Amino acid sequence: MAGLRTAEGARRAGYTGPITFLGAEAHAPYNRPPLSKELLQTEGQGHADVAFPIRSALEEGVTWVLGRAAVSLDTARTVVVDDAGDEHPYSALVIATGLRPKPLPIDDHGLGGIHVLRTLDDAVALREVLRPGANVVILGSGFVGCEIAATAAKNGATVSVVTQSRVPLLRAVGPLLGAEIRRRHEEHGVRFFTGESLFGLVGDPAVERVILTSGVMLECDVLVVAVGSDPNIEWLADSGLDVSDGVLVDGGLRAVGVDGRVNPDVFAVGDVARYPNPLFDDVARRVEHWNLPTETGKRAGQLIAAHLAGEDCEPLAAAGFAPLPSFWSDQYDAHLLAFGMTYLADRSELVAGSPDDECVVEFYRGDDLVGVCGIGMRSAVQAYRTRFATPALQ
Ligand SMILES: Cc1cc2nc3c(=O)[nH]c(=O)nc-3n(C[C@H](O)[C@H](O)[C@H](O)COP(=O)(O)OP(=O)(O)OC[C@H]3O[C@@H](n4cnc5c(N)ncnc54)[C@H](O)[C@@H]3O)c2cc1C
Structure with missing residues (x-):
């Protein structure tokens, strides 16, 4: 998903050149949330029920290499090698290899x-x-x-x-x-x-x-x-990138090396990327929620288009990247919806409704609101979306 969203973002930002998708799975990109919900309980559902539509901007100039995993990255030669031994040269590389279950x-x-x-x-x-x-x-x-x-x-x-x-x-x-x-x-x-x-x-x-x-x-x-899950980063072991917990990136989603230097042509997005979010603090974290492949992909796509057009990417990369994490979960008739980083909280407070019916709970780290989660009461929870800006962003 994050790879697809990045390609869409690059096209939207004006990149018209070739794109190669290299994917370990035999399937074209699909949506994972239904895998533990509808698809798991509905006999006969398959890829067609969860596949992401491929937008018209990606119908031309795109090569799909599916069922092949990347096994190494050489940033000096700007080449990715796959498990069949084929080399894939790049002008810009997007690492979107996600997670696997522990x-x-x-x-x-x-x-x-x-x-x-x-x-x-x-x-x-x-x-x-x-x-x-x-x-x-x-x-x-x-x-x-x-x-x-x-x-x-x-x-x-x-x-x-x-x-x-x-x-x-x-x-x-x-x-x-x-x-x-x-x-x-x-x-x-x-x-x-x-x-x-x-x-x-x-x-x-x-x-x-x-x-x-x-x-x-x-x-x-x-x-x-x-x-839980582990990031798919083993193939990057000799790449010189900082992969101590996922791929460390800067605010422009550009991969940071073990020497602390930013690689201007290597990006990481989605679940595998680790980045600071100034909405909360300056600690780089991986966040495993569905809205972030889209947010990181949009952002990386802009930077890639600018980089490949020979523009100076520094101003764009320096502009704060502060996506609001969001997750949901459906269990029986309970619909949970959350915004923020609830797991940073040291306390939570019931502010509306009743847990055995519908309710809203706020999450605080010290005095700062870091998250909100509701069972039902969707519009009340959604109304919190503008309440997470920190002074650093105002
Ligand atoms: C069962 C399930 C249910 C979920 N439900 C929810 C939900 O209800 N709400 C919510 O907010 N989020 C949910 N999520 C999380 C959400 O789906 C993820 O955040 C999202 O899929 C991350 O997208 P991604 O593109 O970063 O990674 P992924 O979707 O993991 O995609 C990474 C892709 O890279 C491939 N890959 C890995 N290594 C290599 C390699 N070396 N070479 C080439 N390809 C490689 C993988 O095979 C995979 O196809 C759920 C996740 C799962 C698994």
């Missing part, structure tokens, strides 16, 4: 029945096994884990969520909303095992039971590992 934290002994969810292929494989009556154990209670739990419970599976956390979604929505989300899951029969992790697996050739660290044993036909 693996099972214990040895899986090659057992079957263990799933993750990041790609369309993952979702189709998981949908096959989320049958009514299946014993589904989900490790992790972040957004992906909770959304799979809701979908599996709706499909009639017996669902257990195993989490080290006290309540689901704690980091993203805090203890009050987290407890309410747990209540709603439990109303649908989902069981939570909190303060727990996996100790062992039993079964052959597929998992049949999981043993938790407390010694509890759960029947398990399907184990879903949803314990």
Whole structure:
């Protein structure tokens, strides 16, 4: 998504030259949020249901190299090498390689029945096994884990969520909303095992039971590992870029080297990019929300068009880049919508409604509002969008 949005942004900003998309997946760009929601519960849905439309500006001059992963980057020669050994020279490179799920934290002994969810292929494989009556154990209670739990419970599976956390979604929505989300899951029969992790697996050739660290044993036909993600940066190991946690970029989304110097022709966007956001502070962070591939892509596209036109990009790059992060989640009939960086907060406050119905919760770091999240009450939550500007931007 971030790669596609960057290409669209570059075209919008006047770049008319050739563009190559190099993608590890065999599929053209598609939307991931439905993978844990509609597509996971709707038999027969596939790529056509989630594919992003390819705008007319990208019908000409575009080469798709799909099913090929980049394996190295040589910034001196300005070349990317793919896993077939082919070289792709560039005038401007966009790194948009996103994330992949963290693996099972214990040895899986090659057992079957263990799933993750990041790609369309993952979702189709998981949908096959989320049958009514299946014993589904989900490790992790972040957004992906909770959304799979809701979908599996709706499909009639017996669902257990195993989490080290006290309540689901704690980091993203805090203890009050987290407890309410747990209540709603439990109303649908989902069981939570909190303060727990996996100790062992039993079964052959597929998992049949999981043993938790407390010694509890759960029947398990399907184990879903949803314990967070790692950035896809291994292919950049010898590139000289700072990839200590994703790709460090400046305010113009230009990659910063380990020597601290900005690479004027290498950009990183979307989930894999790490950048400071002056709306909050000067700490560079990766943010894994759906609106940021669009925001970073638009911005990088402008810079790329200017760079390739031989213009001075410094003034554009120096102008503050301060996108407001936003995320949503659908679980049963609860629609969560948030703006800001709720996870920076040290306290939260219920300001409207009631959690067991609809409500709005504000998140504060010290005296500063850093986020807002609602269950329902969309327009009240959306009204906060203008309230995050810091003095540095005013
Ligand atoms: C199941 C799921 C549900 C989600 N639901 C929500 C939601 O409800 N709300 C919300 O706000 N956000 C949601 N998100 C997050 C949102 O989808 C992401 O923020 C968004 O997809 C990030 O886009 P991206 O282009 O940066 O990365 P990605 O979408 O991860 O795309 C990166 C692409 O790069 C490819 N790639 C990786 N390595 C290489 C390589 N070496 N060479 C070539 N290609 C490579 C990958 O295969 C992938 O196709 C969800 C994510 C998932 C996985």
